[in-house]
Amino acid sequence: MTNAEVIAIGTELLLGEIRDSNIQYIARFLRNLGIDMFRATLVGDNITRIAQAVREALHRADIVITSGGLGPTVDDPTREAIAMALSVPLEFRPELWHQIEERYHRFGRQPGENARRQAYIPQGAVPIENPVGTAPGFYYEIGSRVVISLPGVPRELEYLMDTKVAPYLKERYGQQGIIKTLVLRTAGIPESQIDEWLADFERLSNPTVGLAAHPGMVDIRLTAKAATETEADRMLENLADQIRPLLGDSIYGTNEQTLVQAVANLLNKKHWSLNVLVCGFDSNLLTDLLNSHLDRIAISYVQAPCPEIKPTPEEELFQLGDQADVFLVASMQENGPTAELVLQTRTPTIMTSDKRYFGGPPANRSIWATNTALDFLRRVLITNPI
CATH class of the missing domain: 3.40.980.10 (MoaB/Mog-like domain)
Structure with a gap:
């Protein structure tokens, strides 16, 4: 070859x-x-x-x-x-x-x-x-x-x-056949966990499976080589069909789809507006992304030090978001080499909270917090009834 x-x-x-x-x-x-x-x-x-x-x-x-x-x-x-x-x-x-x-x-x-x-x-x-x-x-x-x-x-x-x-x-x-790729985009699961689940697939020779980690996200790259594009597509889809059940909702899209597009699609489908309060990390990374995809969004930014936000949502905090259907709070506190991200969401029917921790390079904290907050909101929207 x-x-x-x-x-x-x-x-x-x-x-x-x-x-x-x-x-x-x-x-x-x-x-x-x-x-x-x-x-x-x-x-x-x-x-x-x-x-x-x-x-x-x-x-x-x-x-x-x-x-x-x-x-x-x-x-x-x-x-x-x-x-x-x-x-x-x-x-x-x-x-x-x-x-x-x-x-x-x-x-x-x-x-x-x-x-x-x-x-x-x-x-x-x-x-x-x-x-x-x-x-x-x-x-x-x-x-x-x-x-x-x-x-x-x-x-x-x-x-x-x-x-x-x-x-x-x-x-x-001559034409040497065709090499095609299909990328499954995931968020909210560490690379080590995905590697454990997909270890057998990563040993395949054609199609092949490879992982690429980003702050808060992991791409799963499937590559197939075949005589025709149709055959390559068939190989990729067959493999993707075997992998998708293992990762479930952790897969937010394929190929060029972004995490913010996935969130925006869910909000727009429900015709919901969004209000965001960001604290403790670069708000522009999150809010600029959302602004570029949503028509109905209000941005709040609280300067450090962040107000104390308890893991259980408090009604007075969420009054800031009364003008929107959905209110997202993302507050990060740095503690030496680690960072704690408190996430809270209120939709028309439920209130949800969670905590995530990051111990990677400090330069990646803002992009990790951004991706983690988007994925948290995405998962809430997937499970939340209209």
Whole structure:
């Protein structure tokens, strides 16, 4: 089965100055072609290290895709590095220089001598014209393997992947089937508990099951590889049908659905308005999310120190929410390395309270409290009759 590796090039990536989005885009692109991607590497702007990374990748992968380092400056060394890895010289391509000159003139600029560097590619490589930028890409075939080098500017890379690389890979390697994913979104259950319940599923080879934890939430990623999209969908749904009963209401959605969307859908379905009182953590994380999805919401924020809120709801506290159908109180008290979150909800028919505790990184407390409060409200709305 055809497999690929990606090498993202740029010292700024290693220094954390920018976030690389190209690897994610390429990974999804390859997935849609049914091509397995087993490894991604970050390398700084160093000719020797880039060349070494390319050589190592070619020993493992059929397809090696590099991003970045094709610009006109001295610290854009990808061309030289790949030529070194392939043991071939660079050669000047007049047709590429003509294309580059046209791009600069179109932008109302005169290309300098450094721009001429972009017209050099490894001897024997096939150029990839870049109509949306000045730096062309190229690919170099070595038997059944290929190195594909693309600019690092995301919009340029994405355009070239879609319009140039996709047809090339399909013609050279054929459609390798399809890889599809289905993500089950959960909240309110720790990753360790889900792992215990799904341990047998996580040992499957196709489809596969993986977990990704976030503050207050866990994503369950199901991945299937099949000859057709229909077959992949069938595999995913069959697996999801076996997993859903194990987690019940802890699953709030799938794929791109968010927790706040799940809460908003329940409130809107019941035509209920919401009032929120937040205390002890960043209120904007919670209230901004709700404001973006609900028309009928009133926000209250109590500055620290928080008022004492007992686990059993008190009528005088809930009088603050008399103007709304549903009133949610989320109050967090920090106690050294841990935090206690008191949650209370009043709906037209019931009053509910609970306590949750968080012992993770302090920087994650606000997002954990936000997700935990949303999930608490969601579960109350699911069980509450209209």
